[in-house]
Amino acid sequence: MQTATAHASMYQPASFDMQAGDWVYRGEGNANILFAYIGEGSELPGQLLRLTKRGVPQNTDINADDSDTDDSSFNKEQEKLSLQAHNNVVFTKEVIGPLIGADYILQHQLVYLSSKFIEQLSLAAEPLRPSSRTHKQIDPMQRVGALVRDMINVLELTPKQPGEHTIAIEIKPKWGFVPSSKYISQANSVKHRVCRHCMHQYLKHDKDSMSEYCPIDLFSNNCTRVKHAVDCLFDVSNDRLRVFVDGTHIAGDENGGIDVAKVPHSQQLKQTIADIILAEKLLPRLGSVQNRLDVFDIEGLFPRYKRALEAGVLTEKEPSIDDWLEAAARFRQREEQGGSNVNAPVVDDKQAALEFMISVTLKDVSVLIRIESWPSASKSESESAEGDSSSAKLPEYHIAVIDADAKKLAKVPKYLKNDQEIVDRYLETNPNVAQQKACCEQQGEKDI
Ligand SMILES: [Zn+2]
Missing domain, CATH: 3.30.200.110 (Inositol-pentakisphosphate 2-kinase, N-lobe)
Structure with missing residues (x-):
């Protein structure tokens, strides 16, 4: 190893x-x-x-x-x-x-x-x-x-044509799956229907600053839903989306959205971002692996975490880099061997806790997309057909993940508390099941 x-x-x-x-x-x-x-x-x-x-x-x-x-x-x-x-x-x-x-x-x-x-x-x-x-x-x-x-800043070395810009987009997509874990209690079964982000909003924001953004749309690999998610992020960004034009951060408008007047060809840009996300395997992979590393959900994980502490296989000390490497290798090995039973993997308590923590990191990464030259030539020609550029060639871009550090294992008790607070607040404000949101994953889309 x-x-x-x-x-x-x-x-x-x-x-x-x-x-x-x-x-x-x-x-x-x-x-x-x-x-x-x-x-x-x-x-x-x-x-x-x-x-x-x-x-x-x-x-x-x-x-x-x-x-x-x-x-x-x-x-x-x-x-x-x-x-x-x-x-x-x-x-x-x-x-x-x-x-x-x-x-x-x-x-x-x-x-x-x-x-x-x-x-x-x-x-x-x-x-x-x-x-x-x-x-x-x-x-x-x-x-x-x-x-x-530096994916955002612009070097003076590359001379630009007049009207040409470098665009950088930073998205914090959050949880890309609706948990199906059998360890979720009946009282919290809302977690099987409403995604974490959509519920969390009720705890974090008041009604005026809530966004319609649902990560399940962004991760869906479906053209309409991905575009809708990007539109929602532009409408109310809530720090989930940041836009930089020629290295300058575009501040929000009075409604908490991106001030699109300062973003060149913003309608086309939204479509292009959606097209880039759809052309890449990153988001479907990210959502899927977040899910596969979180089979126990915090509800099933917490007792295992406590047991591991009591048995001394985990201590108050944070895991070493070798612990993380070994846990990731064991996870991959298990999957390569057919994953035994994906919903109830046979893993020891320490392994379960470390896999959960890797999922925590993956749920909190940011995705950066940099478009070197905007609008691209092909986009300018189709300017009259704004919003309908699905067949247009993608401009030159670079996409990467940032903020992928290990999270603190000692926070597990806090994650449990926070999870329950999120559910409680959501149920308090949305007691009627018929009126609750349904953040559904499409069938078959998990097989990436
Ligand atoms: Zn949702």
């Missing part, structure tokens, strides 16, 4: 001339922060630098002189962070890659960073960061970051 240690040499960090002034703040999630390269060096154009964040300590001693810190614990912390950066890359490439297709994973390059570089970058980013994110800061201890292709 492949192990991370055996692959260590493939992921050796490189040394580049890293100057803080060459990088600008791009954005951040809960665990990571991104910077885009704007320098003039020849090695790094078109790259994003990904750094990890950590909670801001309440103790004001954070600014204390380094001499107060024990040297060996300092080094240990740095080593731990370097290993974490390494493991994130291995997880994305070797756990997630084979499940959805290696072509959909962006290449990552680890890179060495100096403390001065991190410090300068933190200072420069601070005024640009949203206040909702500042409870965490760039981890000052890290000495290794990850470089990844």
Whole structure:
């Protein structure tokens, strides 16, 4: 079985001339922060630098002189962070890659960073960061970051024709299946009919900001339904969709949708995005593997998780990269051998928990689509036939998955609680079965 240690040499960090002034703040999630390269060096154009964040300590001693810190614990912390950066890359490439297709994973390059570089970058980013994110800061201890292709920014190197644009679309598709798990209790049987996202909206949003978007449409591989899902995302995006024109984020309109007046040929673009999704195997694969890794549902998984903790096969410590690699390999092996009984696989408790967690990662990835030149020549010619370009040739594009890191196993109890809250709120607001939504998967479409 492949192990991370055996692959260590493939992921050796490189040394580049890293100057803080060459990088600008791009954005951040809960665990990571991104910077885009704007320098003039020849090695790094078109790259994003990904750094990890950590909670801001309440103790004001954070600014204390380094001499107060024990040297060996300092080094240990740095080593731990370097290993974490390494493991994130291995997880994305070797756990997630084979499940959805290696072509959909962006290449990552680890890179060495100096403390001065991190410090300068933190200072420069601070005024640009949203206040909702500042409870965490760039981890000052890290000495290794990850470089990844910038799918959004536009390099000046490629001269554009007048009226030509580079478009980047980021979609967070979420759960692409309606659970059929036999472990779902009778009281929660609504989970067999209404998809997670459609129910979750009632907990997350008030009536005015709810979207009609249903991921089951987006994952359906059906032209009409995929196009409808894309339209709904444009109408009310709720951070599920972000659109960038020539590297600039298009802000929402007053109704929470994408301001299409700022998006060139927006009607055609929606159709083209749907056509790209339909031309690719990514979404059907993603939905299907999310489902196959989640056969127990959180309701069936939680008792197994607890049993694994009690038996000591899982501990409070997060799984190692070798644990993840082994779980992914065992899952694939089981499937290759015919999957025994897909609905009731014979797996031990630890394996069940790790498979569930890989599914959690897959339910939270983002899909990036970059169209190099928009509108493409063939689109401009058919401009009068807006919205009816299904037979048109697709423009040159690149599609990839981002944010595919391992999630924290310790959150399993929280997932159970959240799941029940989602169901309870939905049933509270939609008590009448006849009026509940039906997010149906089409028969046969799972066999991808
Ligand atoms: Zn739905």
